[in-house]
Amino acid sequence: xxxxxxxxxxxxxxxxxxxxxxxxxxxxxxxxxxxxxxxxxxxxxxxxxxxxxxxxxxxxxxxxxxxxxxxxxxxxxxxxxxxxxxxxxxxxxxxxxxxxxxxxxxxxxxxxxxxxxxxxxxxxxxxxxxxxxxxxxxxxxxxxxxxxxxxxxxxxxxxxxxxxxxxxxxxxxxxxxxxxxxxxxxxxxxxxx
Numbered sequence: 001x002x003x004x005x006x007x008x009x010x011x012x013x014x015x016x017x018x019x020x021x022x023x024x025x026x027x028x029x030x031x032x033x034x035x036x037x038x039x040x041x042x043x044x045x046x047x048x049x050x051x052x053x054x055x056x057x058x059x060x061x062x063x064x065x066x067x068x069x070x071x072x073x074x075x076x077x078x079x080x081x082x083x084x085x086x087x088x089x090x091x092x093x094x095x096x097x098x099x100x101x102x103x104x105x106x107x108x109x110x111x112x113x114x115x116x117x118x119x120x121x122x123x124x125x126x127x128x129x130x131x132x133x134x135x136x137x138x139x140x141x142x143x144x145x146x147x148x149x150x151x152x153x154x155x156x157x158x159x160x161x162x163x164x165x166x167x168x169x170x171x172x173x174x175x176x177x178x179x180x181x182x183x184x185x186x187x188x189x190x191x192x193x
Contacts, residue, residue, distance in 0.1 A: 004060070005032075008033070023065060057089075157170050157184055
């Protein structure tokens, strides 16, 4: 006899999995695995997710409220769908759009199509990122990282440090953060004297 097993996950302390659990049980799940964990947490930090597939046998069904419960990225979700399908485990989301049992022989085709779309999306994201970085390089835009300290303030901070001023005094006189002032190498300050 086949069974339906549910998996519920929420990522913040302000949320809870109770409503997902109720929906999953209403959808016919005999057992529901639930946990509060970030979607970015690696598999080893998701004990309920690791336990859930262990209870599923060929012909069983995994039910989730939304596809994003299955993984940290679209590629991971699609890979997980493919792995489950290979094991003969069906996947259904509440309210659609996935029901691999209902898709029957089309399930491998849909999973393959989703895999192809994920590859295209990853490629497009990489391409847009490269184009954005190149554009910012050409136009002198910000490439990220810590903002540069104004040269005039930096020279003043170096001079004050060389004169033996305290970090806090330099911070107050220059308006630089204490961390920035503390990052001035002592050798650099001594060279200016």
